Structures are given as structure tokens and as C-alpha cells.
Amino acid sequence: MPGISDILSSLEREHRLRHIPLITETEILDLSSNDYLSLGSRCEEFREEFLDRFSDAPFSSSASRLLSLKQKYHNAFEEYLESLYGKPALHFNSGYHANVGCIGALTIPSTLFVCDKLIHASIVDGLRIAGSTFKRFPHNDTAKLQKIVEKESSRFENIVIVVESIYSMDGDIAPLRELVSLKKLYPNIILYVDEAHAFGVCGPRGLGISEQLGLIDDIDIIIGTLGKAAASAGAFAVCSSEIKSLLINCARPFIFSTALPPANVAWSMLMIEKIVGMQDARIRLADLSKEFSDRLEAISGKPTGSSTQIIPYLTGNAENALAIAAKMRENGIIALPIRRPTVPPGGERIRFSLGADMNIEQLLPVFEILNGMNL
Ligand SMILES: Cc1ncc(COP(=O)(O)O)c(C=O)c1O
Known part of the structure; x- marks a missing residue:
């Protein structure tokens, strides 16, 4: 050893x-930072506005979301995101927590995850921690993915296809339109898209490649992270109200970790307001x-x-x-x-x-x- x-x-x-x-x-x-909109280097400009609008925001949540009495800004953040995406949203402490939590919650019996070979380590860790059944397909190869789905779809109740919209190390883009077409052929497909590197950067309001291609309604779970273009920290999942309820009940990093400070969540909300107009x-x-x-x-x-x-x-x-x-x-x-x-x-x-x-x-x-x- x-x-x-x-x-x-x-x-x-x-x-x-x-x-x-x-x-x-x-x-x-x-040239190593993920401050894609250069918002992170302009934080000073927004300090006063932040203090004016959010001076009451506490610096600790003092408990996890399920127990904390300091939810005002977390709730406002989620309502704001819902108004942008037209679907419910759930705040997470980080993209790492979001992926580990969402993958874990979706690991219900008879579920197969089919993941792009280059998916982020946080998704791989989610699969490993939850003991999920998973297969990987060659990077961006929808033909190979389709073969796996054809073979496995009758053997599993759910097939979760997991991709990133912009890949973090290659900077290329997942073929989301083709993935949505594939999803339409198989009613048991759940499409999961991590938009960590596209949130803020793509789409007319910066909501990601899903917005740019008009596919928000076709994707079952969108993950956005707030530590990159959004110049903050934290993350969110956008999904149906049923999946949101599953996440609240089964995503262990959501349940068992102290929620980010409300002051941070208020800052995230302010940054997203800026992003929408950028x-x-x-x-x-x-x-x-x-x-x-x-x-x-x-x-x-x-x-x-x-x-x-x-x-x-x-x-x-x-x-x-x-x-x-x-x-x-x-x-x-x-x-x-x-x-x-x-x-x-x-x-x-x-x-x-x-x-x-x-x-x-x-x-x-x-x-x-x-x-x-x-x-
Ligand atoms: C694709 C992807 N997902 C998730 C994460 C994790 O996000 P966070 O830094 O908020 O934990 C990263 C971060 O580096 C990432 O590149």
C-alpha cells in the first residue's frame, strides 16, 4: 500500500x-478565472446599491434551508429565477452541491444515467456517492448515445441523460437540439443539463444555451452556478415543481448543509439582475x-x-x-x-x-x- x-x-x-x-x-x-462577464472585477460599483437595498440581509443562515428562519432572500432569489425561466428553481450552496444532490435524488430504483464522457467531476462524484447505475457515451456523440438509449430504455424506468451545455475544459457546446429530439422519442428520458459555463454568457438574457436555443421547456433539469459569470457563489436547479419537491426531500447536500448566508444570496440576485441586461x-x-x-x-x-x-x-x-x-x-x-x-x-x-x-x-x-x- x-x-x-x-x-x-x-x-x-x-x-x-x-x-x-x-x-x-x-x-x-x-486568463484562468471564470469571471466571463468581467462582473467580478466591477463589484465595487454595485456595493452601494447592494447596501441600500439589502442592508437587512443576515451574514449567516445559521441552519440548513429546511430549518433556517432566515429564508427571505433565498425565497426571493428562487421567485426571481422562476420569473426568468418560467419554471420553479431551487438554490444550492455550490455547483458541486447541486450536482451531487440532484444526481443523488434522481437515483431512484430502475434509473440509468447516461453521461457524456467529459462531464464535470461533481457529477461523477454524485454518481459514485449515490451508487447510481451509469454508462458514458463518447463526447458529444449523439449517435452512440441513441444506441445506448435504444438498448436500455425498455430495461429501465428512467433514463437520465447528463451533459454540460458548454464543456469546462474544451469550450465546445453540447448538441442540445439533438438531445431534445431524442428525448421526444422516449417518454422515459430525463434531460439534465449543467449550464455552469453558459449561465450569464449565452442567451439574450444570459440564461444559458437552453435560452439561446429556445429549449428551456424541453430540459428537465438545468443547473446554473453563481461563482463564475455571476460573480458570486452558490448554484441553482431549474426544474418542474415535482422534481423540486424531490430535491427538497432527497438532495442530501441541500438537506444536510447550512444554507449560504442570505447576504450572499441577495448579492447573487443583484448580479443576475445585472446579467439580464448585459x-x-x-x-x-x-x-x-x-x-x-x-x-x-x-x-x-x-x-x-x-x-x-x-x-x-x-x-x-x-x-x-x-x-x-x-x-x-x-x-x-x-x-x-x-x-x-x-x-x-x-x-x-x-x-x-x-x-x-x-x-x-x-x-x-x-x-x-x-x-x-x-x-
Ligand atoms: C460544469 C461544472 N459544474 C459544476 C461546477 C461546480 O460549481 P461550483 O464551483 O459552484 O461548486 C463546476 C465548477 O467548477 C463546473 O465546471
């Missing part, structure tokens, strides 16, 4: 030992992302595969990813190397994520560094 030091040495040998970054300078270009920022971000991706393709000679603000630069191995990240760092740019287990072997990369308030001139050093490194 390997001991703790063996595990750490082997991570070090494989260039996979992680450290919490210690960054003190302010003059840096951060279509100009969404368009700016999409244009910048396209230009950035085109320039990376010209350097590498390979498609990035991304059509969003998350743009990978594949490095072939962890060593190259670390070397590029270090060179960027020397030049005041934070671009984190992504290695196993976040991506499979060979998928090591630099993951660039852009923000709406950046511009291409600021990003020129990135291309100069990559051109100069010849890796």
Missing part, C-alpha cells in the same frame, strides 16, 4: 503535484473569443475545437503545459496548466478563459509567447 509520501512523490514525478497559487501583484492579466458584454465576449481562437489556431495549425470563451491550447503533455504556464507567469499572465485527472492523458493543455472587458491588444503577449516557445 503506498503511503502519503509515495503518493505525493508520484504526483511530483508526473508533474501533477498541485499548489494553491500565491499571487500578490495586481498588474496581471488573469447583452452587449455577451456579444463583445463572443467576438473576442472567436478572434482569440482563430489566432491560436494559426499558431498551432490545429482547430481549438472551441466556439466559446473557454479556449484550450493542447500541449501534448504535462511538462509542456507547465513550461508554457511558467513563461506566461514570468510575463504577468496567469494561464493555468490543466493536467490529469482533470483531463485524460494526452489532453493536457493550457485553458484560456476570457472576460468581456478584455481586448485583443491586451492578449497579444499570449500569442508572442506561444510563437516564441515552439513546443
